[in-house]
Amino acid sequence: MFESALAAQGMALDAVAPRPGADVVAGYRAALDAAADRPGAFLVGGISLGAHVATAWAADRAPAGLAGVLVVMPAWTGPPDGAPAAAAARATAGQVRARGLAAAVAAARAGTPPWLADELARAWAGYGTSLADALDAAAAQPAPDLVTLGSLAVPVGIVALVDDPVHPLGTARAWAQALPRAAIRTTTLAALGSDPAVLGRAAVRAWRHAAGAG
Structure with a gap:
């Protein structure tokens, strides 16, 4: 979903396979830690849970090479209760x-x-x-809360679906409002079904706008 949009920016995609079982979140964080140890600028991001983990990690670690975060379809803010x-x-x-x-x-x-x-x-x-x-x-993993989102200094591109009740548009808007440098783009379930890469393109466009590049 992200590969072609990142390639257009001269970036390579490093997709992380989920770690099996209850260690799925720890696996994502370990992969992000490994990315931070490599030279050069990089983006982090993901869809739903992956977006939560990447954003929380970025706020916590704030590595020098981090150029931004791509957040696609965030599902909740803070504790997951009732989401x-x-x-x-x-x-x-x-x-x-x-x-x-x-x-x-x-x-x-x-x-x-x-x-x-x-x-x-x-x-x-x-x-x-x-x-x-x-x-x-x-389901048990907290997402970043509003305070954590407010501490993230890098530009963040957010994508939401206007007709997805499982990943509410209101959540994405709340994240965009809380983040110091964020832009949001929206699409639909039908557009996603026709072309899954729409998410990556929208995320990169939103990130570029948040970064003041377009």
Whole structure:
């Protein structure tokens, strides 16, 4: 989703495979720590949980080479209590434990567009038997709170879907308001289904605007 947009800026994508099970967040943070040790400027970011982890890490570490953060579809602010995405993750974890992955995928296909169900099936399969633990870990992980967001000095590009109830537009707007240097761009589920790279392009455009580059 990010590769072509980053390539247009002369940047290479280093996509991080999730660590299995309950250590999914620790795995992402370890990968970010490794990125900070490399020479040169770099961006961090992610989608949903990945966006939460990258933003919190950026505020905490503030490494010298960090040029900005790409935040796509943030799901909540601070504790996850009551957030639709957290509830959905816990429900899917319960389904997987009770009925197996195939049943969870079938339930997703019954209630989501085909392209999204296909993407979920692909992503979930990558976790193997540790999927339920990873989903529970994601559902319990706090996102950056407003104070943390306010401490992040680098430019941040935010992308939200206007019609996604699981990743509310209001959350993205709250992040944009709290961050000192942020810009937000929006798109739709239909546009994402037609071209997943729309998220990367929108994120880079928002980041460039936040950085005063366009």
